[in-house]
Amino acid sequence: MRIYEDLRGLQGRLAIIQWVMVGLMGLLVVNFWQLQVLRGKYYRNLAENNRIRPVPIPAPRGLLFDRNGRVLVDNRPSFNVVLTTEQTDDLDWSVKRLSGLLQIAPAAIRDKLSQKKGPQFRAVVVKPDASEQDVATIEARRLEQPEASVDPVPLRSYPLGQGAAHVLGRVGEITERQLESEAYAGIEAGVTVGHAGVEAEHNRLLMGKDGLRRVVVNSRGVEVAEAERQPPVEGPSVSLTLDTKLQQALEEAMAGRPGSAVAIDPRNGEILAMLSLPSYDPNEFAKGIEPAAWTELSKDPLTPLMNRVIQGQYSPGSSFKILMSLAALQEGVITPQTTFNCPGYLNIYNTTFRCHKVEGHGTLDLRHAIALSCNVYFYNVGVRLGIERIARYARLLGFSRPSGVDLPSETSGLMPDPDWKRKVYKDKWYPSETVSISIGQGGVLATPLQMARVAAAVANGGRLVKPHLIKAVAGVPVPEPPAVDLGFHSSVIEGVKAGMIAVVAEGTGRRAQLNGITVAGKTGSAQVVTHARLEQDRKAHALQPHGWFICFAPAEKPTIAMAVLVEHGTAGGQSAAPVAGQVLSRYFGVPLAIPPAPAPEQDTPLPSPLSPRAAH
């Protein structure tokens, strides 16, 4: 006989436990229904995002050629050593090891990692443009150090180096400021864009369209397969108006002196050459410039990053007399035959204004006044014209506003007039200031490109051209921007041209003379300090005036117009004219008439010892 315990009391409670369990299981099933069936699509998307990662394929930037098909900017294959921090469990170890393999300080690597931008799994460039040996070293350790890899990238290369840095520009990672600007809208952080010159101005055109790879990655971010590939579209090749040979001739002629020079075709405004010194090597920027080198460049008092041709504002000095002559003849206040007597000074408005030739030029007409750069002649012209008309003609000829050249950050220069003075200084205009303005002093400021435009206007019979750099895109010619006819009588142009020819033939610009080609020009000296200050220290380089020379040739049928500025070069006839002469000699293939002899003429202006503002 079996004795059973009475377990009837247990049954109820067991049933409760049993149904609690069924209830819990039921809740789980309901939850899985929600998770898998109702929200399945949402999670499938998340899983796809996990699995598929878009990897941009950078499009090679468009190549740049000169007007004759010579390569100005190229893309050369290069390799970056990159580190993907998410793929290592021990970042310290990875950094230490890479530092040993690549011979870079660990701190430098960490520095680069700390600047990382962009989404997860974006690799950080540890060593740009790595050597073949580095590439081999990293590739050989692919298995033990998968987080370090070699990334092939097209690297921008500039065969002309420093010689055309400012006009061509440079490339680099997009800056914070560019990211916020309209012109770069839609470009992501970390992308390479143009930073100056043509590279920046025509960045959109040159960039092309990046391709995209959609790759399957595992949880370590390691690619296991490629799901899709859209190939990149390379930026179009762009032909520029530049002439490599002329550019190189300009570089040689300037011989490294700070200053700038620009050559344009007076018939259509094509920029043939453009040089600004001191310069920098854009190749350094292409592979990511070292912070120290960047600091040095940006803090250099000689501002090597500035394009002096469009950003340097100088007082035009005597080269302004061309503009004065055009205005006076067109307004009829003088004729080419009008004479003035120069005793070496002019007493007017209770002030003595001096000529640079102390004993005076005697009586001379316009041609001689231009050729010898007589100040007294132009003081008289200025008095007859008055400031309003001078300013009007200056603006007509492109002063006080950017030329509209297709380069970024062009400045406008300055043409003072009574309105301007009232606004800025809350003071009235004094007639004596007009006298200073007449010889290009007294606050007038112009860029070398603006002065080259003035020379071109005389050369082409009175049309103001728009300087530009693009000749053709992908083989298709770009229409030339139209030039503006300024309405000068042909006699006016001929009168001024005769004076400019005389400058080179027999005047202050003789060192630009060529055998067989007639050059027309005008020298100028832009004072940096007052005459009195210069007297105290005749030899101080930084106090010497800037030397100007503007010109065009051949005078009869001009094909090139130039402006040359040598900073602290003293008289333009001594410093700038020889540069122009040397360049034109190379350009036309004819020898210089006066090889390397120092010119005796001085045209350093000796204006009023008082500044225009203080004059009474």
Add this chain to the structure above:
Amino acid sequence: MPVDRRLLINIDWVLVGACLVLSAIGVATIISATHAGRGLGLEVKQIYWTLIGIVALLVSVTLDYRRLTDRALVLYVFIVAALIYVLVLGPRIQGTRRWILLGPVQFQPSEFAKLVAALLLAKVFAESKRETLGVRDILGPGTTVAVLVLLIAAEPDLGTAFCMLPPFLAVAFLAGLRPKAIAIIAGALIFFGGLGWQFALKDYQKNRIYTFLDPALDPRGAGYQKIQSQIAVGSGGLSGKGYKNGSQSQLGYLPARHTDFIFSVLAEEMGFLGVTAVLGLYMLVLWRSLETARVARDRVGAFLAAAITAGLAFQVVYNVAMVAGLVPVKGLPLPFMSYGGSSVIYSFLAVGLILNVRMRRFAN
């Protein structure tokens, strides 16, 4: 010990069959979860573990469960000693002391502590013959279980420590715990839970709970497992991505995918249909186990079956809820399916004890 032939007739073959099917599904899922990665050959090891588990099951049915419950105190002393040994002298593996190494074999005494606790609880509560129980009546068994909980929690292995509570509550409830006492116990658990949160939980444990509440806090850190598991489960949809075809599992986004998160792999590749089928199998196992408690010959047997079932049920429900992102991530394996010797052997021993109770429902 010879087994009475009549006893074999009373073996619950449905229960055994369900367990074996679950084990087979586990092995298949382990193959899928590891075939692309480093853990090659784990499925073979798992099969060995399963065979050992079946042997353990056979051994455990030969001993009358009453002989085991009678010696529960001795077993308890042994297991406490083993747990102390692990804490003091055990090897440190990934920051925890959970293992005893015996030559090439390593096992976790905490897995067996769950069974010992069930035996002890069954015996102690069965001996109390009162109709209803108050708080005072459960202080004794409560303390003995609490010792195990604390020793295991100190390893640290909170998941396994928590597994001690459901059997305790289930048996206490069956033994006639009054509603008032249930309320007091709940209050005490909350109070001590709060104290434990303040003083006993390690930072990584707290972080796990924080990120459970808001996984976006640290998507690649502690919240990573929960997020990735939810993505795996959810993206499986109704019918799954196909065997060996789950991107979350195959590309390594799922952590611990052959151990604690194996159900996540199943859910991704087999979808809601697979999930429902496997949960159905678990329901079958648990239901049959509780049926055993209902038909048991005596209170000890009923309590033992109920305690073991409660432990198994807790592990299944918690693990599956964890995979679905409903509860914080704890290192709790899924019985029968998760890879791991201790877990597999525990699962089979547990079922063995239940079979033991059922087989002897008529015997004297």
